[in-house]
Amino acid sequence: MSSRNNSLHVYGPWAVITGASSGIGRAMAVCLAEAGLNLVLVARQESILSKMCRDLENEFKIEVRFIATDLSDPESFQRLIAQTQDLEVGLFVAAAGFGTSGKFIESHLDEELNMADVNCLAVLKQVHHFAIRFQERTKSGIILFSSIVGFQGTPNAAHYSATKAYIQNLGEALSVELSPHGIDVLTTAPGPTSSGFADRAKMKMGMAMTAESVAINTLRKLGRRHTVLPGFLSKLLVYIMTGLPRWAKVKIMGHVMHGMASTIANTKTKSEPIADDVT
Ligand SMILES: NC(=O)c1ccc[n+]([C@@H]2O[C@H](COP(=O)([O-])OP(=O)(O)OC[C@H]3O[C@@H](n4cnc5c(N)ncnc54)[C@H](OP(=O)(O)O)[C@@H]3O)[C@@H](O)[C@H]2O)c1
Secondary structure, three states: OOOOOHHHHHHOOEEEEEOOOOHHHHHHHHHHHHOOOEEEEEEOOHHHHHHHHHHHHHHHOOOEEEEEOOOOOHHHHHHHHHHHOOOOEEEEEEOOOOOOOOOHHHOOHHHHHHHHHHHHHHHHHHHHHHHHHHOOOOOEEEEEEOOHHHHOOOOOOHHHHHHHHHHHHHHHHHHHHHHHHOEEEEEEOOOOEEOOHHHHHOOOOOOOEEHHHHHHHHHHHOOOOOEEOOHHHHHHHHHHOOOOOHHHHHHHHHHHHHHHHHHHHHHHHHHOHHHHHHO
16 A cells, blocks of 8 residues: 555454455455455455465565355355464455345345345354454454445445445444454445446446555554545545435435436446347
């Protein structure tokens, strides 16, 4: 991190990062490698993780392992435990996650259930495991990813925003509970960020922060804050709505999300008109 953040050494020698193959998790991996921590990278795409391992080891002279696994698969949790058991892990970063957008009644239940598994249940199991392990250390850290949509209900991303509210509440509470054990819990709530997220969620972002700036601004606050709004855009979007009643925030966020989701829908209608005729 120009970024170089030597204070992160106290969370070493090993950090585990889920969602490390892309976007913010990948940027976190680079920042932590630069700070000299050894890494375990977790995501599904094996070829990307394997190349990242080689590149980070060569560039930063650290040790890097990877676990290619689908975190919605219950067996992935056992693999994560087994493959990190021999390591002195002091930092856990739960960046894996994805979103959906559009009308709730048009959503696919299987995809929403999968999102609950990845965004919530997998994180619950992982945090439970590492919090117990981290009690043995004098200092350790857990970084969770909520979102600015997690601070209120967000129509047109109703279930995604609910998964992020789950993470926000979990993180806020654990930051207080785990602090006496020397465990710093930080929940980061980014606004729109350029990454693989928008494509998978079928959203179009007008303004967006870089994944690197989210990672740097998050890591700077570890051990200093319980929640961080990383970067100017996240702060702006939250502070604009400060003081409004919750129902008004819900309406505003619904309009914003409708714009982000419908841009994609309109583009598809224009470029794929024949598909509807065929079915
Ligand atoms: N981008 C935004 O605007 C934004 C805003 C607020 C919060 N966030 C949150 O920030 C976090 C990181 O998102 P991002 O923006 O960096 O998105 P991204 O570029 O799409 O990265 C998501 C990461 O999660 C991994 N992942 C997804 N499903 C997985 C599964 N079933 N099992 C294992 N790994 C899985 C992906 O790796 P594989 O594909 O290799 O599995 C990838 O490494 C997410 O929790 C997201 O909700 C993002």
